[in-house]
Amino acid sequence: xxxxxxxxxxxxxxxxxxxxxxxxxxxxxxxxxxxxxxxxxxxxxxxxxxxxxxxxxxxxxxxxxxxxxxxxxxxxxxxxxxxxxxxxxxxxxxxxxxxxxxxxxxxxxxxxxxxxxxxxxxxxxxxxxxxxxxxxxxxxxxxxxxxxxxxxxxxxxxxxxxxxxxxxxxxxxxxxxxxxxxxxxxxxxxxxxxxxxxxxxxxxxxxx
Amino acid sequence: xxxxxxxxxxxxxxxxxxxxxxxxxxxxxxxxxxxxxxxxxxxxxxxxxxxxxxxxxxxxxxxxxxxxxxxxxxxxxxxxxxxxxxxxxxxxxxxxxxxxxxxxxxxxxxxxxxxxxxxxxxxxxxxxxxxxxxxxxxxxxxxxxxxxxxxxxxxxxxxxxxxxxxxxxxxxxxxxxxxxxxxxxxxxxxxxxxxxxxxxxxxxxxxx
Numbered sequence: 001x002x003x004x005x006x007x008x009x010x011x012x013x014x015x016x017x018x019x020x021x022x023x024x025x026x027x028x029x030x031x032x033x034x035x036x037x038x039x040x041x042x043x044x045x046x047x048x049x050x051x052x053x054x055x056x057x058x059x060x061x062x063x064x065x066x067x068x069x070x071x072x073x074x075x076x077x078x079x080x081x082x083x084x085x086x087x088x089x090x091x092x093x094x095x096x097x098x099x100x101x102x103x104x105x106x107x108x109x110x111x112x113x114x115x116x117x118x119x120x121x122x123x124x125x126x127x128x129x130x131x132x133x134x135x136x137x138x139x140x141x142x143x144x145x146x147x148x149x150x151x152x153x154x155x156x157x158x159x160x161x162x163x164x165x166x167x168x169x170x171x172x173x174x175x176x177x178x179x180x181x182x183x184x185x186x187x188x189x190x191x192x193x194x195x196x197x198x199x200x201x202x203x204x205x206x207x208x
Numbered sequence: 209x210x211x212x213x214x215x216x217x218x219x220x221x222x223x224x225x226x227x228x229x230x231x232x233x234x235x236x237x238x239x240x241x242x243x244x245x246x247x248x249x250x251x252x253x254x255x256x257x258x259x260x261x262x263x264x265x266x267x268x269x270x271x272x273x274x275x276x277x278x279x280x281x282x283x284x285x286x287x288x289x290x291x292x293x294x295x296x297x298x299x300x301x302x303x304x305x306x307x308x309x310x311x312x313x314x315x316x317x318x319x320x321x322x323x324x325x326x327x328x329x330x331x332x333x334x335x336x337x338x339x340x341x342x343x344x345x346x347x348x349x350x351x352x353x354x355x356x357x358x359x360x361x362x363x364x365x366x367x368x369x370x371x372x373x374x375x376x377x378x379x380x381x382x383x384x385x386x387x388x389x390x391x392x393x394x395x396x397x398x399x400x401x402x403x404x405x406x407x408x409x410x411x412x413x414x415x416x
Contacts, residue, residue, distance in 0.1 A: 100412055
């Protein structure tokens with residue numbers, strides 16, 4: 001490829017605001033894209049897109065996400081603190097645009113389910129709404145939060161209590177065919193990608 | 209697609225160990241794949257693959273990663289605590305196999321740079337080694353760590369002090385052409401994906 005560009009601390013300090021935001025949001029590479037569903041004590045549903053969902057542990061099963069202190073994400077936070085439940089729903093190629101639209105700053109009385117065209121789905125085990133249009137849906141109970149002190153963001157951790165998915169994408173050894181499900185990856189705040197499996201490798205041991 | 213399968217808390221409790229590990233590692237969707245480079249006080253280099261690097265903030269610029277209390281990742285942790293520096297290097301399609309191989313449990317005196325065939329690269333600003341073969345390289349100083357209490361994992365946070373990348377993949381508005389760079393996504397512990405950009409969307413506002 002072309003010449004290697006060195007971006008120094010001084011270069012970083014001098015960056016224009018939107019350039020900086022785009023670059024640093026993208027620098028960490030591919031991320032997952034999920035819709036997080038919550039419900040208020042009064043029964044008002046909320047849906048918001050997150051690109052920071054991450055695996056925390058398999059046994060017991062935990063997932064987490066980074067929550068920034070913004071007005072959009074505050075509805076999600078208030079709801080999950082009030083009833084201690086939330087759902088994580090994969091974003092797929094056929095609904096990238098309406099999923100992205102949930103990031104708009106709607107007032108609290110507006111449900112992103114309704115205004116962005118998603119269907120709430122409920123089970124007997126959870127009060128929080130799933131996204132019916134999503135193929136991989138995860139129900140969680142709030143467990144803990146960690147404050148990241150440098151910029152006052154929160155890592156929210158939940159315990160997985162339920163999973164809804166199509167039988168066809170679950171392999172006999174517990175793998176998920178994420179490409180067949182059409183799940184997307186995201187980089188930065190606005191760029192979405194389809195993924196194609198290129199390798200599945202064995203557990204690595206020295207001397208191989 | 210096919211029938212929706214409901215996996216309950218009871219189903220989860222009864223899962224076989226490797227099936228559970230595969231499923232829950234994959235459930236969060238696509239993740240980034242990076243090689244983290246460190247150096248010991250005695251000058252011994254270490255390199256390990258991580259699938260948990262995440263964006264923490266843009267101004268000031270922070271990135272983080274989840275560190276599990278395993279023997280492989282302990283070398284990375286010891287080194288970055290000792291000299292408070294580390295590098296994060298994107299994994300690309302042309303070196304998935306040797307990057308994955310760094311996850312093998314080599315003894316501390318073995319450098320994964322050497323045994324897996326990577327070239328250490330140094331700049332004037334950082335003592336920790338970059339991976340020369342990587343196209344997107346990020347130099348960081350250790351800032352803080354948060355304990356995730358439920359399973360004793362750590363979220364390590366670093367401040368970005370330097371970036372090395374090819375001019376050609378950086379757009380005038382600060383976006384990175386990650387697909388042109390050949391950066392890969394990973395799901396679970398062993399499945400790697402190439403990505404193809406399918407959408408770049410505007411900042412969402414109500415009423416669109």
